[in-house]
Amino acid sequence: MNTTSSTRTSVIFRGYRPDDLKACARLAKEAFPYGRGTSGKDEGEMTMKGYVESSLLYSTWSEVACIGDAVVGFLFGRIEKTWKGRSRMRTLLVELSMTARFLLRNPLMLARSFGLMWNVWITELKLAEHRPRSDAEIELLIVDSKNRGEGIGKDLVDRFITAAKEAGAEVVTLYSEDLQSNYQFYEKYGFRRVATFYDDVTSYFANKASTAIIYALDLKQSTDTERQ
Ligand SMILES: CC(C)(COP(=O)(O)OP(=O)(O)OC[C@H]1O[C@@H](n2cnc3c(N)ncnc32)[C@H](O)[C@@H]1OP(=O)(O)O)[C@@H](O)C(=O)NCCC(=O)NCCS
Secondary structure (H helix, E strand, O other), rough: OOEEEOOOEEEEEEEOOOHHHHHHHHHHHHHHHOOOOOOOOHHHHHHHHHHHHHHHOOOEEEEEEOOEEEEEEEEEEEEEEHOOOOOHHHHHHHHHHHHHHHHHOHHHHHHHHHHHHHHHHHOOOOOOHOOOOOOOEEEEEEOHHHHOOOOOHHHHHHHHHHHHHOOOOOEEEEEEEEOOOOHHHHHHHHHEEEEEOOOOHHHHHHOOOOEEEEEEEEEEHHHHHHHO
């Protein structure tokens, strides 16, 4: 992953570093403000750090966009061909132990979290059922609300798509939802909707019905279109 400037000279793209966790968690909290199942600033921050860290566990691509020293956006994703033998079972075990450490820190949180964990697992099962076969996946994409509309989200996705194509990937998929996410961005980008279903985890967090949307982008087709 190279460090490069975009056409806006002030935005730099570089690989994620562990000390970016706090900034990424802040952006995630701002983008996804619903917090049922957590209360208080510390719990909210811990939940978002856990969310960001667990997305990272399944990612082979993790890049941040910076203006000066400030992280203003990030994209985490997975390109199967660059997974390079990382064991999925080991990743799952690390995630389970992270979750256990997180929950055991606070017994109150443990009690509150049963509802959350149940809904997370139901959503994971539905995702496994509805997601088409793909060899690349966008896990998490967020741009600071103060910097939206400046092309940073598009640059982050362009850079991921370029890396996926270079690695020989043919289809990129992602999961979004209709309550908190600016999912229309992906439609503008050329992703097409391949499945929708009741989103248990977002509905739980927001206390309001939400629909999950699975998107796919056929890289062979977009390469063919570019060639024409
Ligand atoms: C989605 C998100 C990453 C877009 O980032 P951004 O930096 O504002 O997007 P860009 O400025 O690169 O926009 C690229 C194009 O998409 C369009 N676009 C951006 N957000 C859009 C939206 N909500 N609806 C429709 N089009 C949108 C822009 O108009 C632009 O079009 P153009 O090239 O014709 O000018 C940002 O809104 C965000 O972080 N949202 C909260 C988290 C989220 O929804 N993440 C993605 C789903 S999980």
